Structure formats: structure tokens, C-alpha cells
Amino acid sequence: MRATVSDIARITGLSVGTISRALDTTGRYRINKETRQRVRDVAKSVGYRPNLIGRALVAGSTKQVALVSRAPFTEYYTQLASRFATYVARDGYHVVSNLAEQLVGQEGLPDLLAQDWLFSVDGFLLCDPSRWRDEFIQHAIDLQIPVVGLGAVGWSGADSVRLDIHTPSIDLLEHVISYGRKAIVMVTDEGSYAESRGDAFRTVMSAHNLEARIRKIEHHDRASGRQAALDEIAEFGPPEMFFCVNDAVAIGCACGIAEAGLRVPEDVGIAGCDGIEASEFLPCPLTTIVQPYSEACAKAWEFLKSRIDGYDGPHREVTLGARLALRKSTAFQRAV
Amino acid sequence: MRATVSDIARITGLSVGTISRALDTTGRYRINKETRQRVRDVAKSVGYRPNLIGRALVAGSTKQVALVSRAPFTEYYTQLASRFATYVARDGYHVVSNLAEQLVGQEGLPDLLAQDWLFSVDGFLLCDPSRWRDEFIQHAIDLQIPVVGLGAVGWSGADSVRLDIHTPSIDLLEHVISYGRKAIVMVTDEGSYAESRGDAFRTVMSAHNLEARIRKIEHHDRASGRQAALDEIAEFGPPEMFFCVNDAVAIGCACGIAEAGLRVPEDVGIAGCDGIEASEFLPCPLTTIVQPYSEACAKAWEFLKSRIDGYDGPHREVTLGARLALRKSTAFQRAV
DNA sequence: ATGAAAGCGCTAACAT
């Protein structure tokens, strides 16, 4: 059996309380130097590892925070998770995720809410918007678990870190239009079309008296992007540019364009959004909007940590800018 | 405060034991139907959620298993994690990962071993080999935590699921050679060159009296692959094919080849290994070896679960075949 | 500086 504080107490002839104090690393207890050393030696020799469950029970805290997302298998999520976990780790916390496939998707909410393990964490970072966002937040609030939101849209009912992709989206569209790409098709789902990205698209296109055509997709993934490009080209012929809701869709688009026998950027331009690493590693690197992953996660953790530590002020919101990265996939077609 | 069984006991006038039994979902207790309903109603009305810490403490189990990897931010890992989490979830367990950036890399072992939270899980799935594999296994064994290994190389000291990429690697190399690609450069690190993939390469090349040239890289990532392709082409001119240690490296290679102004597959062929989804979504889809993610994870969990449940027999090992996927990136250059 | 004991929330063995 795994050694416990009682075992060490028995071996050393000390009490469990002393063992606990001797093993404490925060230095908040006064303890005899020799006693401490003796306890630590014994602990080491018996391979003692604290049982975090016991500790969590008395502390009323698991030191776990959950990263909840609709799409936990994407590179976007991975990049976010790695950064977030890094900040979280500095304060002795760690991150758990909703990795099981069943929990994904719009319909995933009831399943997600039924996950008891998810609700034994000390806090939530909730990524990307979705229909069930508000309901999830409400559940967390009911259970007194702090939540912080992270994404392109604003959040009510919780602290949030907003990423401004609207401004760089406008810059991007203005740029490509000035270089002659005017027949632009946005590849998106209804939801995102209604939000920031779609708004930028409608605004710029209308300012230039251009048609704001969209090609609708169901999911923000590569397969959808590929199919969208193929369908669009088959039905209407190639546009001058695909403005994609995210990088995964854009990467799929690039694939569909190649299958249709066309070239990027000569025949069709592409732009994505998010700035995942994969966007740089394409034969034709992708123009995209790079999100400030590290800063966003740092801020999100700062918010969450303060709530976990008891801060009870009004909801806070910070907006971080995203950076337009112009790459080859939108290289100029023809000067105006 | 969050409601507990005691609260429900007080409200209903029943004892905590009865509450616990009424809330049990496994149906192993005989309990009055009306009582059960009443308890559940009250539980619902007060927003009761079981405290998993309390449960874990008495059960001596967290119902958490850890997925430990050297490279937890890769798509390979993500695909594995999603499948594994799915099987694990069916038995009421869930998966935690070593997400923090600091814990990654060869040097990460001491840090990893110092993670108390990691060692409070019920079991480990340890992916991809590394120098610290054996030491990690030993620690787990010392703490009586079951471990299962998953990867291309064999494991001693633990149950393991082996993925045979040797056979399809040979098929792949024979195929491309028969279609005229003979100047093949393997892009790999020392470790993998010494193992299965490298062995297949040396075997086939030597059987055809061809030089088994390698271009060494440090990491199995896209950036390394890109640089390797650029360096190789700059120093020796383009080979007829790059045989890459994994898909990420191959994707980077494709990128480097494009930067050098060459075309895939006309000028240079590329093959990867792993069969991550990204390999299909390239303008020129990548020839690769698709690993049986689902079967591997199912088997790994079967092994791990049995150990968690107390099975104490000798170590088991199963080998699963991987599938060669011939795609455009190795389309024929010239018939022999 | 150390010991004794309570208690975190829950389950299960033992009573009734």
C-alpha cells in the first residue's frame, strides 16, 4: 500500500499533525529543523506521495480548473490549452478538459452538464461561444464555481476576455479589395456570420458596393471547408477569394481549390482566422488573423484566479487585439 | 454553500446513509421507491451535485487516468486523446493530460515526476517512447499505479499496445522504388532511426543497393521538417523523395519544398507516418501510414482497466497493424 | 515544538 502520513507518524514516533507540518512546503509552520529533516528522510525512503484527495477534501478545492470547449480536438484549442495550462501551473493548478467525443457539439450540453467530474473543479475557462454558453454559466454560478469566458464575442454573466478580430478582419478585406479581389465569398456558419467576423464582412463589402455572398457550412472544420470550396466552384465558378471563418476551414478550402485544378493565390485567394500554427506550414502559407493566445490566457487566468481567491467585484471584460498576418495566400492578383 | 448529503438528510429527515443509497445509480441497494423519489426531488431542488472528492477518498480511486506524452500539443496526440477519452468515459473514467508546456521534452521527466497531481490518478497511458520511459514506469510501479504503453516500439515492464509501422513502411518504400524513386532521404532523429521506422528504411534501401541517406532533425515537428527540406535541397539538391518520420515533419517538408520552388510530387515525393487528419487536407494529400487509433485506444484501455480492477497476471502485449495510405504526394514519377 | 482530536463529504459495514 501507498504510504500515508500515519505510516510516517508510526515510523518516526511522531504525530500525524507534526508529519503534516514537517512536510508542508509553504513554511507557514514553525517546526524543529531536525524533526523536519527526519520526517522528510523517512517520507522519501518510503516513497511517500501526498494523497491529493485527502488534501482536497479538507481544503475544499481540487486545484483543478476545466477548459471547456465545443471543439476540443482542434489545433486552435490545443494552442489555447497549452498556454492556459502553463499559466495555471505557475499557481499550482492544473487543467482538465472535456476530451470525450460524446461531449462535443451543440447537442453536447446536457451531457456536459451531467458530468459530475467536470463540476468538481475550482473554476472554468469557457471557450468559443455556443448556444449553450449561458446555460453553462448559469450552472457554474449555481454551484458557485467561477467562470471566465474567452472568445470573439462579448459575455454577460461572467468575466471575459474578448479577442477583437473585427478590426483586423476589416483591414484584411480592405487590403485584398485594394489589390483587386472583389468577388469574395465568406465561408461560415450562421452563428459566426451573425457575429464579429460576418459583421466585418458585410460592412466592408457594402462600403464597396460589393455583394456579400456567403457559402454556408455546418462545422468549422477542414472537411467542411473543402466541400464548401468544391461546391462553390462547381455551382458558381471560382470567386476571387474565400474569406473563411477560421484557419481549419481555410485549410480545407485550399484543398478543395487544388482538387478543382485551381491555384492559390493566382486563381483564388484564401484567408483564414485564428493564426494556428498549421496556417504557416502550407505550401502556400495562409493569410490569417493571429490571436494573442498567451496574453489572452494570461488575462483569463488572472481573472479566474482572483475569483477563486474570493474576489467578488463586478464582472470584468478586457479586449485584446489580434494581428493581421498577410501571407502568400492573398498575394496580389492584379493591381487596381 | 454547495449542498451535501447531510443537507438533504436534514431536509428530508432521513439519515445520510439513506440519502447516499437513494442517490446511488447503480441499483445495488434496495430502497423504498417513494423515499428514493423524495430524496431525488430534494436533491434536485437544492442543486445537489456529489462531491467527487469525498467519494474518491472513500473509494480510494479518482476515476481519473492520465495520458502522458512527450508531445501533448500535436495532432497525433489529440487524435489519440479523443479516442482514448471516449473509451475511458464509457466506464465512468475520464482523462487528464500533462498539458503544461514546462513538462514537455526530454528534460521534462524530473518535472513530470514531481507532479503530485499526476500521481493521484488510477492509471497511466504512456505514449511514444522516450529516454525517460522506463523511469516513469518504475515510479508508477512504486506507487502501485497501473501503466500501459502505446507506441511503435516494444515495452518491458508494462502492458503494451504496439503499432506495427514496420511492415507498411517496407511496403511504402518498395512501392515508391518500383515507381522509380530511388534517391530517398529519410528525415528523422537519431532515436527513431534506431527503431522500427529506420530499420525498415535501412532494410529496403540495402536490399536495392541504394544509399540509406538520412537528414537529421531534433524534433518531430513541422518547423524541423521544413528546415530539413530546405537544408537538404540547398546542400545536395532535391532527392527523389523524403521519407519522413511522421506527418508533422512531412507537412513541414512539403512547405520547404515549395519554398525551394519545387513541386510535389513531380519534382520530389513525400511520405509521412501516423495518418493524422491533416495529412489528407493538403493541396497535395500526403502518403502516410495510418495508425489504428481507435483499436489501439480500445485495447490500451482494456489492458489498463483490467489492471485497475486488480488483474495481476503477467505483462501483455498486442501488436496492431497500421495501414499504408498511398496518396498524391508519392504519385509516380516515372515508371521503371 | 509537538500531540490530540475534529472534521472535510462520502460510502459501506453493521444494526435494527
Added chain:
DNA sequence: ATGTTAGCGCTTTCAT
């Protein structure tokens, strides 16, 4: 079918 109680491993009062 339900009540009572011990105890999982740990931290933290409260004594000494």
C-alpha cells in the same frame, strides 16, 4: 428499508 457509525488521508484548530 432505514439508522448509526467508522473511516478514507489530510490539515488545522486547540491544548500542552
